[in-house]
Amino acid sequence: MHExxxxxxxxDTVTRKCQxxxxxxxxxxxxxxxxxxGVLPDAMTFAFEITKENTLAAEASLLIDIIPVGGxxxxxxxxxxxxxxxxxxxxxxxxxxxxxxxxREMEIxxxxxx
Numbered sequence: 001m002h003e004x005x006x007x008x009x010x011x012d013t014v015t016r017k018c019q020x021x022x023x024x025x026x027x028x029x030x031x032x033x034x035x036x037x038g039v040l041p042d043a044m045t046f047a048f049e050i051t052k053e054n055t056l057a058a059e060a061s062l063l064i065d066i067i068p069v070g071g072x073x074x075x076x077x078x079x080x081x082x083x084x085x086x087x088x089x090x091x092x093x094x095x096x097x098x099x100x101x102x103x104r105e106m107e108i109x110x111x112x113x114x
Contacts, residue, residue, distance in 0.1 A: 004050075026111055029048075031044070031107065032065045035066060071103075
């Protein structure tokens, strides 16, 4: 489960930033996770609940925004978004020449702190 190592990195990052800015507590952390990132949101939440103990985020909630896979087809020129995790052809013309421009991200968007 690589989500455990990912959430440990998230916790290290937000904790370090809070300490630099003089905050003592993290109330929530919001992440953006793309459907094609290979990150399982449920596993990420589970790992967060286990690893947040004894940190500034001990009482925090983890909020996850799921980003659909999106791109542009090089054959027909259409922009698209799909709710599936993977794409094998353009949803409009079925061509296999497309560029993915969203859905692979995993980023910290915001945190609520005291």
